[in-house]
Amino acid sequence: MAGPRAFAAAIPLSMLLALSPATAQTPPVESIQIGLSTDAISITAGFSGADLTIFGSLENPDPLIARQGRYDVVVVLEGPPRPVVVRRKDRVLGVWVNLDSETFENVPVSYSVATTRPLQDIAEPAKYKQLSLGAQNLYMKPADETDSPATIEEFTAALRDRKAATGLYSENVGGVQFLSQNLFRATVRLAPNVPVGTHKARAFLFKSGMFVKESSAQLEIRKSGFEQSVFRVAHDYSFLYGVFAISLAMLTGWLGRLIFRKD
Amino acid sequence: MGIYLPIAEISVNVFVLLAMGAAVGFLSGMFGVGGGFLITPLLIFYNIPPAIAVATGANQVIASSFSGALSHFKRGTLDFKLGGVLLAGGIVGSTAGIYVFALLRRLGQLDLFISLLYVALLGTVGGLMLVESVNALRASRSGAAPVLKKSGQHNWIHRLPFKMRFRASKLFVSVIPVLGLGAAIGFLSSIMGVGGGFIMVPALIYLLKVPTNVVIGTSLFQIIFTSAYTTLVHATTNQTVDVILAFLLMAGGVAGAQYGAKAGQRLRGEQLRALLAMLVLAVAIRLAVDLFVTPPNLYSLSAAGLN
Numbered sequence: 001m002a003g004p005r006a007f008a009a010a011i012p013l014s015m016l017l018a019l020s021p022a023t024a025q026t027p028p029v030e031s032i033q034i035g036l037s038t039d040a041i042s043i044t045a046g047f048s049g050a051d052l053t054i055f056g057s058l059e060n061p062d063p064l065i066a067r068q069g070r071y072d073v074v075v076v077l078e079g080p081p082r083p084v085v086v087r088r089k090d091r092v093l094g095v096w097v098n099l100d101s102e103t104f105e106n107v108p109v110s111y112s113v114a115t116t117r118p119l120q121d122i123a124e125p126a127k128y129k130q131l132s133l134g135a136q137n138l139y140m141k142p143a144d145e146t147d148s149p150a151t152i153e154e155f156t157a158a159l160r161d162r163k164a165a166t167g168l169y170s171e172n173v174g175g176v177q178f179l180s181q182n183l184f185r186a187t188v189r190l191a192p193n194v195p196v197g198t199h200k201a202r203a204f205l206f207k208s209g210m211f212v213k214e215s216s217a218q219l220e221i222r223k224s225g226f227e228q229s230v231f232r233v234a235h236d237y238s239f240l241y242g243v244f245a246i247s248l249a250m251l252t253g254w255l256g257r258l259i260f261r262k263d
Numbered sequence: 264m265g266i267y268l269p270i271a272e273i274s275v276n277v278f279v280l281l282a283m284g285a286a287v288g289f290l291s292g293m294f295g296v297g298g299g300f301l302i303t304p305l306l307i308f309y310n311i312p313p314a315i316a317v318a319t320g321a322n323q324v325i326a327s328s329f330s331g332a333l334s335h336f337k338r339g340t341l342d343f344k345l346g347g348v349l350l351a352g353g354i355v356g357s358t359a360g361i362y363v364f365a366l367l368r369r370l371g372q373l374d375l376f377i378s379l380l381y382v383a384l385l386g387t388v389g390g391l392m393l394v395e396s397v398n399a400l401r402a403s404r405s406g407a408a409p410v411l412k413k414s415g416q417h418n419w420i421h422r423l424p425f426k427m428r429f430r431a432s433k434l435f436v437s438v439i440p441v442l443g444l445g446a447a448i449g450f451l452s453s454i455m456g457v458g459g460g461f462i463m464v465p466a467l468i469y470l471l472k473v474p475t476n477v478v479i480g481t482s483l484f485q486i487i488f489t490s491a492y493t494t495l496v497h498a499t500t501n502q503t504v505d506v507i508l509a510f511l512l513m514a515g516g517v518a519g520a521q522y523g524a525k526a527g528q529r530l531r532g533e534q535l536r537a538l539l540a541m542l543v544l545a546v547a548i549r550l551a552v553d554l555f556v557t558p559p560n561l562y563s564l565s566a567a568g569l570n
Contacts, residue, residue, distance in 0.1 A: 047267050048274050082566060087371050089561045095379075095554045098371045098563070158562035165560070192274045223269060230269040234502050242498030245322050245506050246491045249513060253329035256517025 031059045031213045032073065032205040034186075039217075041190075042224030049167070049192040052077065052112075056203050056215070057182045065207060066181045072115070072122040072206040073176045074133060075186035077219070079110030079168070080197035083143070086155045086162070102155035103143035109195040110168040111135050112188040114175025123209045131211060133204060135160055135169040167191035196222050270505035271315045277511060279309065284323075284515025291327055291516070292523025293530075294539045296464075299324040299457035299490075302512060304381060304546055311508070313374045317364075318497035318504045319512070320456030321490045326513040327520060328458055328486040335480025342431035342477050346484040348438055349463075352445025353452070353489040360453030361496045368501070371565065375554075380455055382551045388461055389543030396536035403533065432473045432481070440471065445485065453493045458486035461543070 034056035041052070054075055058066075065071060084107045087098040115122065119134050128137040140156050163169035168191050176186040186203070202216040223231055234241045264277045283305055291298035299320050306316035335341045367373040423437035444466055448459035463482040467473040473481070498504040527535060 043267060048265050085371065085565050087563050087565070089558060089563070095375075096558055096561075097375055101371060155562075159564065162560065162562055162564050193272060195272075223267075227267055227269040230506065234270055234498070234504070234506075238499040238502055239495070241506075242495035242504065245494055245498060245504050245509060246325060248506060248510060249322055249325035249491075249494075250329045250487075252510065252513040252517060253326040254333065256326070256513075256520070257330045257333055260518060260521035 030061055030071075030205060030207060032203050032215045033057050033059065034075070034201060034203045034215050034217055036201060036217050036219055038219075040220040040222060042222055043194070043196070043227065044224045047192065049194075050190045051187050052190050052219075054114075054186045054188065054201055054203075054217075056184050056186065058184070058205065059182070061181055062207075063181065066178075070208045071178075072117060073184055073186070074116075074119070074122065074204040074206070075114045075176055075188060076133065076200075076202045076204075077110070077112045077188045077190075078108045078200045078202065079195050080199065081106035081108050082195075083107070084159065086159045088155070088158070100151075102147065102152065104140045104156075104159060105143050107140055107159065108138070109197070110191060110199070111138065111163070112170045112172070112190070114172040114186040114188045116174070116176045116178070116184075118173050119171075122206050123211065127209075127211060131204065135164065135171065166193065168193065168195075190221075194221060266507065266511075268311075268505050268508050270503065271311055271508060273310070275309070275311075275508075280508065280511040281515040283309070284512035285519035286515075287512075288327065288516030288519025289523035289526070290519075290539075290542065292520035292525075293527035294523075294535060296458075296460050296539070298327060298516065299452075299459075300381070300385060300455070300461055300543070301546060303377075303456040304550060306508075307377075308549075313377055314364075314368060314501060314503045315505055315508070317377065317454070317456035318494065318501065319509045321452060321493040321497065322504050322506070322509040323512045323516065324452075324456075324458040324490040325487055325494065327516055328460075328483045328490065330517060330520070332480060332483040332487055335483060338480070340476050341480035341484050342429055342473075343484070345429045345432050345434070345441065345473070345477075346481045348427070348441045349445035349448070349481070349485040350488050352442035352447075353449035353485060354492055355442075356446030356449025356451075357453045357489055357493050357496065358449075359446075360450040361493070361500060363450075364454050364497075365500060377455060378550050378554055380451070382547050382554065384451070384455075384462065385543050385547035386551070388465070389540050389547055391465075392536055392540035393544060396533045396540055399533040400537060432477050434471065434473060436471060444470070445489075448485075449489050449493075452486075452489050453496065456493075458483075458490055460486060 034054055036054060056073070058071060061071060083103060083105050085101050085103050087101040089096040090099040113134060119128065128134050132139045140159060142152050160169065170189045170191070172187060172189060175188065176184055178184045199219045199221055200216055201219055202214060204214050205212045222228060265274045266277045267274050287298040287301045287305065290301065302323055303316050303320040306320065307313050332341065364373065367376050423439050425438045426435055427438050428435050444463070448463050451457060451459050451462070460482050463486070464478055467478045467482060468475060494504055
């Protein structure tokens, strides 16, 4: 009787063996997902900046690591890339004049970061450089690569500094909060002068300082109704727009005289 | 209350702009100038990009000069023929100005050039006016009779060829200085966003000897067209005219101008000119200080690839 019983026991065992490599012997592979409640945001006349909330989830988190808070999430909202000229003023006969300049290709117009903790506490600086993550680590490609590294370094730093000063590059430490073991919420700043165009939301998952996975989504930022129309008309029908601007001025001048006439 | 400017692409306060328009309108009504030379620097101080401040300033000038020219047209103090010749020169000057404007913008020297032009012109005009008005004030206090302008006195301008008769101005003069003056004003209009009245008026009076009563109307008449042309060209080549911004300034301006005109009637001519001179000098000094004082940031960003 021992033979058949052993045979019967062997089936579940072999099934177990066949299934186990994915689950039991290596840890589960975590991944990250983000979702936007809308794929387009409209800027209205009264727009003075806003907070954009992005929800996301961790898939297959290790409960132990999650409990110890060793998962970190960095969420970035990156504006459309555009070429930028950085100019430096120098004194010429006592007057401050733009002299040196450096052109960079494909610089994101805006770059808002939200993190669970300060970036330097999450991972090694080299990691960020490798991922080109964070305003300080973004790679800016100079148009003329023959310029001296010192010059490029100087203008890159100035570019980051100016972007941060205008609120276009921002960092919100603690802007990512875990609502449960799986669910997190990220709050990124939209500056009052946030550029229109296709923005890219990206979420980076780190586990104990190691980069694990990235997920991204697209967000369209546009001017709403009236502002958008004015901008469109000014660019697409610039002659008619000019004629309209002149007519409006003449009408205002004429009405002003009619209403307030004193002579 | 904030409003988002579609072309300048920034949020600004509506009341600040209305007040700015009203304040400049008040001064322009008081002194009989278009106010473009005040609006453009004020907009730049308010962080509006200089390129947009200049183009929108030109648009705003149309409203105030149109309103002013209408009054002069009704009173018959407007020389259409003289205005037309000035205008022909103005179109040429304005076209050249727009070209230089686009070139300087590409080179990154536009802001500096605008500031330098403002400092030089406002400093000169303001300084001359201040000296003249202080002398006039002193003369009237000491009881001396004001020096009358000697009519019929000719200068080198009257010896130039291609003479033309301007009946309304009782003038028989060469078209060369008229065209040249028009071109110079047109050039300044497109680069500085000003109507140019503060240069046109003294130039017509002192250089061409146009009777004072037709000077302001004629100057305003030609400024309407030069600024309209400038606005149109800026709108088509640089897309830098912001109608929302311009409208807020005009709305404040037309209201302010009427109260300014009333206030102006209570002051004497020399006092008015001395005040205007001090105002013009103050703007010039403020702009000059910015040129020489170490800026808080030596670095500036601008979009690359502007044609």
